[in-house]
Amino acid sequence: MNMLRSIREKKGLTVSQLAARASIPARVLSEYEDGLQPIPLPHAKLIAKALWVPIEDLMPPAGSVPPLPQQTSSVPYQPQQMIAVVPPPAVQAPPAAPSAVSAQAMPQPPSAISYERPRTYGPTEKDPKEHERRSADNGRGGEGRTTRPSSRPVPPPPGPISEGQMEELLRLTTRLEIDQEQLEKRIGKSLSMLTKPEAKEWIKRVRAMADEVAPTRKVHFGQWPEGREDREAAYLREQQDANAPFVFTLFNGERFNGVITDFTPYTITINHAATGEEVVLRKLAIVYYRRTANGDTQAGIVSDTDNIVEAAPKKAARPRASTTKTANSDKTTEVAAPLAEEHSHQPVDTGLDSDRVGEPVTPEKDNMDEDRGV
Amino acid sequence: MSLSDYIKYLRAVKGGLTPWEIAEGSGVPARDIHLIEVKHRRMGDNDEALQKLAAFFGVSVEDLTNRREAYRKRLTEFLHESRESKTPVVLRLESDEQVNGTIQWYSREAVAIAPQSEDNSPCIVQRGWISDWRRAENPNWEIKPEVSS
Numbered sequence: 001m002n003m004l005r006s007i008r009e010k011k012g013l014t015v016s017q018l019a020a021r022a023s024i025p026a027r028v029l030s031e032y033e034d035g036l037q038p039i040p041l042p043h044a045k046l047i048a049k050a051l052w053v054p055i056e057d058l059m060p061p062a063g064s065v066p067p068l069p070q071q072t073s074s075v076p077y078q079p080q081q082m083i084a085v086v087p088p089p090a091v092q093a094p095p096a097a098p099s100a101v102s103a104q105a106m107p108q109p110p111s112a113i114s115y116e117r118p119r120t121y122g123p124t125e126k127d128p129k130e131h132e133r134r135s136a137d138n139g140r141g142g143e144g145r146t147t148r149p150s151s152r153p154v155p156p157p158p159g160p161i162s163e164g165q166m167e168e169l170l171r172l173t174t175r176l177e178i179d180q181e182q183l184e185k186r187i188g189k190s191l192s193m194l195t196k197p198e199a200k201e202w203i204k205r206v207r208a209m210a211d212e213v214a215p216t217r218k219v220h221f222g223q224w225p226e227g228r229e230d231r232e233a234a235y236l237r238e239q240q241d242a243n244a245p246f247v248f249t250l251f252n253g254e255r256f257n258g259v260i261t262d263f264t265p266y267t268i269t270i271n272h273a274a275t276g277e278e279v280v281l282r283k284l285a286i287v288y289y290r291r292t293a294n295g296d297t298q299a300g301i302v303s304d305t306d307n308i309v310e311a312a313p314k315k316a317a318r319p320r321a322s323t324t325k326t327a328n329s330d331k332t333t334e335v336a337a338p339l340a341e342e343h344s345h346q347p348v349d350t351g352l353d354s355d356r357v358g359e360p361v362t363p364e365k366d367n368m369d370e371d372r373g374v
Numbered sequence: 375m376s377l378s379d380y381i382k383y384l385r386a387v388k389g390g391l392t393p394w395e396i397a398e399g400s401g402v403p404a405r406d407i408h409l410i411e412v413k414h415r416r417m418g419d420n421d422e423a424l425q426k427l428a429a430f431f432g433v434s435v436e437d438l439t440n441r442r443e444a445y446r447k448r449l450t451e452f453l454h455e456s457r458e459s460k461t462p463v464v465l466r467l468e469s470d471e472q473v474n475g476t477i478q479w480y481s482r483e484a485v486a487i488a489p490q491s492e493d494n495s496p497c498i499v500q501r502g503w504i505s506d507w508r509r510a511e512n513p514n515w516e517i518k519p520e521v522s523s
Binding site for chain 1: 382383386467468469471473479480481482483484486495496497498499500502503
């Protein structure tokens with residue numbers, strides 16, 4: 001029995017369901033099942049995938065006699081040769097060498113895998129004369145090579161190297177800083193003698209060489225690390241895990257030292273070394289920070305800023321830093337003075353809903369006074 | 375400090391003004407203010423708008439126009455080159471302090487600069503506070519060469 005049909009029935013599928021799964025027309029499928037058509041390899045793959053079976057299972061069991069084609073088809077049913085992945089043992093083939101008579105009667109078997117395009121549309125019956133013509137051919141020439149349909153044109157021989165390919169090869173040689181002769185020696189023939197596919201292959205190879213030896217200098221802004229990775233966050237995480245003492249310098253010259261306990265893209269929370277309180281520092285207010293030597297967590301101004309070469313006197317007019325200290329008991333107390341006393345607004349970060357801290361207490365004026373009788 | 379960082383700073387100093395509030399007070403469209411803040415390339419070509427903003431924030435126009443030249447991308451370019459070539463650099467901060475060393479890494483918001491002598495603890499400088507920069511061997515500052523003396 002046909003393997004395709006038995007597998008399909010075992011899986012409880014109808015022909016049309018399998019057709020939908022394998023995206024092969026149902027009519028073509030039933031032809032395969034009836035043995036009217038050999039299953040070309042691309043279709044065999046699709047069917048095997050749709051049925052969830054290995055492709056070998058689609059082969060009929062060895063020794064079974066393939067059903068004779070009822071209709072004249074261009075290629076006789078030879079399932080093992082059509083979709084065999086491993087060439088099966090020659091059960092069907094007679095032990096004796098094929099005689100001239102059998103060779104005349106049967107067309108030359110096709111190669112192990114049919115490269116013929118799978119048929120999805122069109123009539124099932126082909127020109128019956130084609131069969132005759134082919135077998136006649138075989139009888140005369142005996143060359144084989146009959147699986148390719150005669151309608152398919154023989155691909156033209158590859159043309160010579162194109163202008164653009166030549167240009168690219170020369171450009172690559174300059175990038176590699178070698179001469180054209182050196183490249184030609186490596187290829188084994190002159191550049192102009194190369195064919196198009198050969199040139200394509202060589203361009204690929206030489207480009208890989210050039211990319212390795214002399215990478216291009218071109219820098220794309222979007223590819224710079226600042227756009228891709230947050231190095232600062234990685235550093236902070238590392239230092240947070242290491243429990244390293246840090247000293248933070250704010251823009252008004254204030255210094256905080258302590259251990260980083262948490263950080264966000266906009267803030268760094270430290271455990272203040274002097275008071276043991278948690279202090280949230282705005283990154284906006286931090287100018288720089290650095291790790292101090294281990295054990296040196298003394299409060300106050302740290303003097304070991306060795307790469308600060310000169311420190312100018314602090315401007316007196318600088319407003320104070322905006323810091324919010326959070327005591328360990330979660331009680332938020334604002335200790336820093338407002339950023340700018342001369343303005344009525346409060347600092348940005350006095351609380352979670354700090355957006356509206358500067359809101360006037362008096363209700364807004366409207367034009368409804370007349371209605372109220374004022 | 376780039377113009378974008380400076381506008382951010384000024385907004386924060388004034389108590390977290392929104393671009394709309396600034397637009398209302400200064401007459402510069404909120405969209406322009408927003409663009410100046412978010413773009414990394416040189417922004418603020420419109421001198422008239424900068425004058426309005428300076429008047430609104432109560433700072434001098436030079437404050438704004440000088441910072442216009444210190445745009446982010448220029449700093450990024452400098453940082454990238456000096457990190458690749460490992461050349462020692464000097465960064466001047468807004469507080470007129472100077473930090474020197476080689477660039478270890480940089481990201482969107484910060485630069486890690488390590489002193490040449492020991493390489494254990496880099497100084498992480500927030501990019502917003504870098505006012506000027508130069509190569510260590512070059513006495514001229516990139517943004518304002520005349521201030522170098």
